[in-house]
Amino acid sequence: MTTPGNGNGNRATPGRLPAAGRRPAGGGPPWMSAGMPTEKSMTFVPSAKRLLRRLTPYRGQLFVVILLALASVALSVIGPKILGHATDVIFRGVLGRRLPAGTTLEQAAAGARAAGQNNFADLLLKTRPIPGVGIDFHRLGQILLLVLGIYVVASLLSWLQGWVLNGVVQSATRKLRADVEDKLNRLPLPYFDKQPRGELLSRVTNDIDNVSQSLSQTLSQLLTSLLTVVGVVTLMFVISPLLALVALVAVPLSVIVTQQIGKRSQKKFIAQWTHTGRLNAHIEEAFTGHELVKVFGRQREVEADFEQKNDQLFKAAFGAQFISGIIMPAMFFIGNLSYAVIAVLGGLRVASGTMTLGDVQAFIQYSRQFTQPLTQVASMANLLQSGVASAERVFDLLDADEQVPDPAPAVEVRQPHGRVEFEHVSFRYTPDTPLIDDLSLVAEPGHTVAIVGPTGAGKTTLVNLIMRFYELDGGRITLDGVDITTMKRASLRGEIGMVLQDTWLFGGTIRDNIAYGNPSATDADIRAAAEATFVDRFVRSLPDGYDTVIDEEGSNVSAGERQLITIARAFLADPSLLILDEATSSVDTRTEALLQRAMAALRSDRTSFVIAHRLSTIRDAHLILVMEKGKIVEQGTHEQLLAANGAYRRLHDAQFTKAAVDLDEAAPAGGIALAGQR
Incomplete structure (x- = not known):
């Protein structure tokens, strides 16, 4: 079973894509292979909040992450303060050696004042070295070992925090993928008609992967950076309120710079991922129709279209990365400016004796630790904006x-007989273009209803309405007297088997593809279905038989063999209602004759709708409907329609009587435009 077409069999041809929003000929749904659907982009903050809300089910793990981050940051922040004590031990030892042994510190300070060295005297009283005693290496070793232990434990806690947070992010991403998959199953078919497949694939794969990567790399960094800023600012005020105020001047400057640059880069990131989706859609379409591109010699057009979209993506990506990349150098400049001011003021305060050298060293480290988180947040800004755009x-x-x-x-048909009735059915793909209007017909149980007509007449649309791929604009369709809108879609479609002109096979063995129609079928059932539909005849010639693996495109079997497999799949499903959309178009004449007998057995005791191009395949149909412009213009048996000498007769004569048909003569006054075509 394949995804249904647009009502007329049209497909977007690689190298010449339909314009966005343009309706295809014949009244099908609008295709937008060349562009994105019109959408209003959300702002950064609401999108970021919505993304973070998806983490709320993991509150427990996030609480553990916060506790680990607090402990890790607290240890990391206290490290420079303790390391400053080591500097003080060294500095006291150096000063102590310069003082005569046996004198007191007060005597040394008084001597310095008498010599006019007031700043040195203040330094001695603040540092309090022991005259004649050098560096206390035992005390210095204890301090250094303590600092080493603190940093080791902080690193372990940080690693553990990252491990827990990564589990949260991956779980949230898995849930997001599951939600998208469920959403795709709940979307109506018209949504997919309006979306290029490559664009949808980009959202489901590239965008979700980008969200996962952004959360993994930014959440931990942002949490650690914010806690580090709080801890560092606290200790900076403990050491020197004056220098702390100087350092805090960098905060509003950093915020202003980040905001101004971020506003400009966010639009660029949205454009980047939009163009990524468009390029993916083009590549997917071009490679899917690669043979068609070669046949019609449209390589240059495809390559030109690729170059255009690739160039648009390049410009958007370059703009996004360049603008967001300005944040990092700007933050470095602000940080270095702050560092220079603090170093000068700190040196003056050490010289004046109002601060110890260890405190200045610790403060300088804190100033670096203070600007570093801001710089890291800035460096994460482009990744965060990219993730939010995705x-x-x-x-x-x-x-x-x-x-x-x-x-x-829901209502269920417990013993379906297959009676299908259309009661004044109306349908249109777009509100301003009618396709099917006030159509009524009855398909009795066990009967075969054949549908013929020109392109765009609404033949495939008619059977799609039975499957509820589209919702009616008026009237109703009943199955055994039950309105199909009162039934569950799964229950309705479970009673229907469908074989389309465009075959669909998945990557797997031939056995698996046939069993897709009935997963509970035994090997004997599969072989019986294969023999009845003449699949067994060619499968036996394959080296691996039913275990032969075919790819997703089915390129290692012929088009006719692919069609036979899909017919065997429908045969195995044993439905009460059968839909055949030109199911024998890809097989040779001899195989078609054999398949006609197989499908005659398949259609026995069940209602069948057959969309046919070859009128020879529907001679025995109980009812033939001739459709033009969404209306049934003739109906009857083969003999009755020939005798009526109308539209069906013109179709018949075009196929079996005349070697060539003048289209204007064959279809006067809006009649059949091209004999035998949908």
């Missing part, structure tokens, strides 16, 4: 309008 795109997908929910309680 989160906006994911949230846009999560906020998309969902399909109408299944009714509760």
Whole structure:
């Protein structure tokens, strides 16, 4: 089973993409392969808050992370203060050696004042060295070992914090992926009609990965940086309120710089990921239709389109990274300016004896620790903005309008017979362009209903409405007298088997692909279905038989063999209602004749809707509907329609009588435009 088309079989051709929002010929849904859907970008703060709210289920782990961060930061912050004591021990030892042994500190200070060295006297009284005694290496060793132990424990706590936080982020990312997957299953088919597949893949993969990476790298850093700033500022005020005030001048400057640059870079990051999605959509489409591009010689157009989109992505990415990258040098400049001022003032205060050298050293370290978190936050700004921009795109997908929910309680058809009735059904892809209007028909149980008509007549749309891929604009469709809108979609579709013209196989064995129609089927059931649909005939010639692995495109089997496998899949499902959308178009004439007998057996005792191009395949249909412009213009058996000498007769003569048909003569006054085509 494949994803249904747009009602007329149109596909976007690589190298010549439809314009955004343009409706394809025949009334299908609008495709937007060349552009993004119109969307209003959210602002940074609401998006960031919404992203953080997804972490609330992990409050316990986050509380542990905060405790570990507090302990790690507290130890890291206290380290320079203790290390300053080691500097004081060394400095006292150096000064003590310069003083005569046997004198008191007061005598040495008085002698310095008598010599006019008042600052040195104040320094001696503040430092309090022991005259004649050098460096106390035992005390110095104790202090250094203590500092080493503090830093080791702080590093271990920081590692443990990162380990716990990484588990939280990955769990939240896994939940986000699961939510996106569930959302995709709840979205209506028109949403996918309007989205290039590459764009959706980019949101589900690239954007979510970028969110995960951003959270992993920024949350821990931001938490540690904020706690470090608080701890450092506290100890800076303890050591010297004056120098602390000088250092704090850097804070408003840093905030202003970050805000001004951040506003400009956020728009660039959103543009970067938008162009990434567009480029992915183009690449996916171009490589999917690679053979078609080669056949029509459109390599240059595809390459030119790629170059254009790649250039747009380059400009957006360059602008985003360049603008956000300005933050780091600006923060370094502010930090170095603050460091220079503190070093000068600290030196003057040591010389005046109002501070010890160890305190100045500790304060300078704290000033570095103070600006370092601000610099780290600035360096994380571009990554954070990139992650939030990706989160906006994911949230846009999560906020998309969902399909109408299944009714509760739902009605079930307990013993389906397959009677399908259309009662004054109306449908249109876009409000201003009618496609199906006031259509009524009845398909009796066990009957085969064939649908023929020109391109855009609404044939495939008709069967898509039975599957509830689209919702009606008017009227209703009933299955055995039950309105299908009162049934669960899974229950409705479980009674329907569908074989499309465009085959869909997944990467796996032939056995797995056939069993997709009934996962509980035994090997005997699979072989019986394969024999009935003539799959067994070519599978036996393969080296691995039913265990032959086919890729997602099914390129290692022919188009006809792919079609046979999908028919075997429908055969195995044993549905009460069967839909065949030109299911034999890819097989040869002999195989088609065999398949007609197989499908005749498959259609027995069940209602079948057959969309046919070859009129020879529907001669035995109980009812043939001829559709034009969403309306049934003729209906009857093969013989009745031939005798009516109308639209069906023109189709028949075009296929079996004339070698060439003048289209204007074959379809006068808006009749059949191209014989046998959908």
